[in-house]
Amino acid sequence: MAHDLSLAQSFAYQLCHDLMVPITLFKSGDEFGVLPSDELDDEDDLEIVHQFFPNGSH
Known part of the structure; x- marks a missing residue:
């Protein structure tokens, strides 16, 4: 976990x-x-900020 959004x-x-899988921030x-x-x-009680996809579509 990180306190800095840009680092996360x-x-x-x-x-x-690296993993070539969708990642959720x-x-x-x-x-x-x-x-x-x-x-x-x-x-899960999480606020989704962004999802990253390996094919480049964000």
């Missing part, structure tokens, strides 16, 4: 292209985090 965005973008409380999109559940 950079990490999410790089992770997406989310906010929980006052922190940002990233996870592969398929690991998120609907019942």
Whole structure:
């Protein structure tokens, strides 16, 4: 988790292209985090900030 949005965005973008899977950038409380999109559940209490896709469509 990170407090800096630009750092979290950079990490999410790089992770997406390294793993070649969709990555979700989310906010929980006052922190940002990233996870592969398929690991998120609907019942997770997360605010989705952005999703990154390996083919370049954001």
